[in-house]
Amino acid sequence: MSDDNSQEVSSTEWGFITMTGQEEDLIYRMYRLVGDRWDLIAGRIPGSNADEIERFWIMKHSQVFAEKINQVKNSE
Template sequence: MDSRRKRQRRTSKRCVSEEVSSVAWEFIDMTEQEEDLIYRMYRLVGDRWDLIAGRIPGRKPEEIERFWIMRHGEGFTAKRHGGYS
């Protein structure tokens, strides 16, 4: 095994990311104009959150993605409509 592969194995073991439950997320408050722009940009570029966030001053790509998931995710949709399906 060459040194590059060894380094890659070592780094991949250290970079174990902890996923945060999406239920623990706080709802992100967007203005009507921001929501409209997010919907229109999503139709144009898909889930390229960095491009969408570049059009909305003060918003980060992670924030836009979390907003989208909370609005369109199955678990959150069920919660908004009064229970789990």
């Protein structure tokens, strides 16, 4: 069975997603409460959708992860 929606998209192909500080805070708080239920989180942020919130989360955490790796490498 072939499903076009199952295709993975590289984060390098995603446009940058900006959120206000208040929206970011809400995403983090909601994530702690409901986990990766992006549809529930997006429902709390007007004009957003689940895919956008998930991409924001992935991009934000990938950047943090990359910075931590660089710090470890530079301290060696």
